Amino acid sequence: MSRLRRIGRRWRAATAGTVLPTALAFAATALVLGWIAVQALYVGRHAGTPRRTAFAILAILLAAIVVGVSLAVALRAVMRRRRLKEYLRPGELIAGMFAAELLDEGDDHGAPGGDRVRLTVTNQRLLLQRPHADEPWLDLEHEQVVSVSDLGPVLCTRIRRCLVQRFALSDGRALIIRMNASTALDFSALRGRYLEPTHRQMRALVVDADGPTPARPTQPLSAMIVAGKPTVCLLELGENYLRIIGEHSPPLADLYYHFHWEHMGVGEMGPPVVPGLPPSWRSLRLVFHDTASLTLCGTEAAIRRLREHALSAGAATVA
Secondary structure, eight states: OHHHHHHHHHHHHHHTTSSHHHHHHHHHHHHHHHHHHHHHHHSSTTTTOHHHHHHHHHHHHHHHHHHHHHHHHHHHHHHHHHHHHTTOOTTOOEEEEEEEEEEOTTSOTTSSOOEEEEEEEESSEEEEEOTTOSSOSEEEEGGGEEEEEEEEEEESSSSOEEEEEEEEETTSOEEEEEEEHHHHHHHHHHIIIIISOOSSEEEEEEEEEESEETTEEEEEGGGGSGGGSOEEEEEEEOSSEEEEEETTSOHHHHTTOEEEGGGEEEOOOBOOSSTTSOTTOEEEEEEETTTEEEEEEEOHHHHHHHHHHHHHTTOEEOO
16 A cells, blocks of 8 residues: 555656646446447447437547547646746756635735735746746746645535645735646645755756866766756755755666765856846855756855855865
8 A cells, every 4th residue: 555655656756747647537337338338339139220329429429529628628728838938947857737716915815806816936947937828927946935824624515625725925915826626736746846945955057067076976966967058956954965956867866966075166156157047046066076067047045145155164265
């Protein structure tokens, strides 16, 4: 049973924020209807009788409708993702998209209404879009979401159960978001991964890597960059080391990305070195043993936090 639970958790994490479960449900329904039609036409004593034939035609029509709806849902999701990709930054990937409703602070959480919005979680930020708008209406860096708390489940209609969540932002605002219970379950995996920060971890964009990996000289440091393009990685700020975890790479490769603070040189913060990044972002160059270097980009608060932690842990300054 524990193995089945692990498989179930991995499936939910892999399909969170996608239309794959919906498409599979529609496909399974179409297959069942097709199987019923074949049974009505060719199996049993009364196979092919006018009544059975009419029933088979009805089942085939319903199967066609189900397939059409499934294709429409998938096509709409693909078009939405394609339009949104035009606004993505270098290294930014869509992790999931979720339908929701935006409520006012004093609204009855179970009452109908609310502004329909779509939440898009990427590996860099949280975007809110109006239903038919291409450009995001609200653009939030992960660190701008201070906390996300559950306000409890509510019964929106007789058969619709929802979960209400409160997003506290760093500028003092709060967003009250209501989601269907199933959508909120999918969202919770990405919420824990991207929107619930820890003191030891942060994300940054690796834009340049040069030289050998200190812990494994035969492995080039550039292996952490996917396809030679800027790549978002998870940084763990330990007491004695910096560990970089590539969300794209197998765990064994990550074992070598340990960099000790006392063997590290830290440069000054500079402007972003890659076109397409926000002008408010900053870059930071880390040097290891004078043979390898990494250049990271991120928000000013994140890069400043990394630099101050490195210097306080024993890193040296370099030009």
